[in-house]
Amino acid sequence: MEREKVALTTVQGTMLATLYARALDSRTPHPILGDHTADEVVRRVDHDWSKTGTRVPWDAATLALRGRELDRWTTEFLHAHPGEVTVLHLACGLDTRVHRLAPPPSVRWVDVDYPDVIDLRRRLLPEPGGDYRMAGASVTDEGWLEEVPADRPVVVVAEGLTMYLHEEEGRRLIQRICGHFPSGELLFDCFSKRLVRMARRMSWMGMGIVPRAVLESWHWGIDDPRELAGWCDGLEFTDELYVMDVPDLDRLPAAARIGIRVGKRLPGGRDSGRLLRFRF
Numbered sequence: 001m002e003r004e005k006v007a008l009t010t011v012q013g014t015m016l017a018t019l020y021a022r023a024l025d026s027r028t029p030h031p032i033l034g035d036h037t038a039d040e041v042v043r044r045v046d047h048d049w050s051k052t053g054t055r056v057p058w059d060a061a062t063l064a065l066r067g068r069e070l071d072r073w074t075t076e077f078l079h080a081h082p083g084e085v086t087v088l089h090l091a092c093g094l095d096t097r098v099h100r101l102a103p104p105p106s107v108r109w110v111d112v113d114y115p116d117v118i119d120l121r122r123r124l125l126p127e128p129g130g131d132y133r134m135a136g137a138s139v140t141d142e143g144w145l146e147e148v149p150a151d152r153p154v155v156v157v158a159e160g161l162t163m164y165l166h167e168e169e170g171r172r173l174i175q176r177i178c179g180h181f182p183s184g185e186l187l188f189d190c191f192s193k194r195l196v197r198m199a200r201r202m203s204w205m206g207m208g209i210v211p212r213a214v215l216e217s218w219h220w221g222i223d224d225p226r227e228l229a230g231w232c233d234g235l236e237f238t239d240e241l242y243v244m245d246v247p248d249l250d251r252l253p254a255a256a257r258i259g260i261r262v263g264k265r266l267p268g269g270r271d272s273g274r275l276l277r278f279r280f
Contacts, residue, residue, distance in 0.1 A: 003046035015093030024060035032064035037096040077155040086154040091161040098128045154184035162190045163218045178232040186278040193221030195272040235280045243273035
């Protein structure tokens with residue numbers, strides 16, 4: 001089998017680390033996410049995976065838990081809306097969420113990322129079938145959303161995106177989405193302002209799978225999700241899940257469990273990472 005070479009910017013390259021972490025999770029005896037498509041893609045890519053910085057099995061488990069919870073919220077939306085809906089997957093990278101969830105034909109699924117990332121998806125990932133399409137653009141560009149039909153409720157999923165945006169970019173993106181679709185939900189993860197500031201100050205160290213150049217690209221931290229609800233008429237903050245409280249943390253390695261227990265006791269530690277859900 002011929003293997004694919006990839007060339008990405010440092011920030012975009014983090015998606016390879018995330019992909020590899022999910023592949024590693026799928027190889028464990030009792031996987032959390034069970035993303036076997038990710039493992040198939042990893043085996044097709046000509047890349048030195050040791051350079052991703054992924055700490056086995058710490059990163060594999062933590063990223064799988066985060067992905068699983070966003071999958072769960074997405075599935076809840078699809079079950080609550082059994083008719084025609086749209087899934088808008090922002091900054092999709094090489095995430096195989098559409099393959100994991102295998103939505104029915106009534107679901108229009110749109111994966112959005114930079115053009116070179118979308119090109120890589122076309123080369124590496126199997127066609128999921130159904131009403132599936134991709135949009136090659138930065139999520140902050142103004143034009144791509146107009147190409148997405150606005151005739152259905154939408155669930156917007158953005159994993160590992162918000163910290164790379166400036167707050168005004170995040171505000172504008174949310175306003176555009178709420179103004180475009182008739183109704184829907186927004187699902188995304190975020191970091192606290194304190195963590196973003198700390199990461200930028202300590203960027204020279206790197207942080208696990210997150211290299212220095214990536215930490216320097218973090219800008220937006222969120223402390224009070226209710227402030228975002230004021231950005232759009234009808235936008236409502238409905239749910240949150242602290243990353244340190246996700247189910248099955250007992251499946252993390254002992255060192256990770258100890259780190260989480262210590263982190264919860266530090267000022268602002270428990271608030272450092274969250275998954276958020278909004279409805280409009």
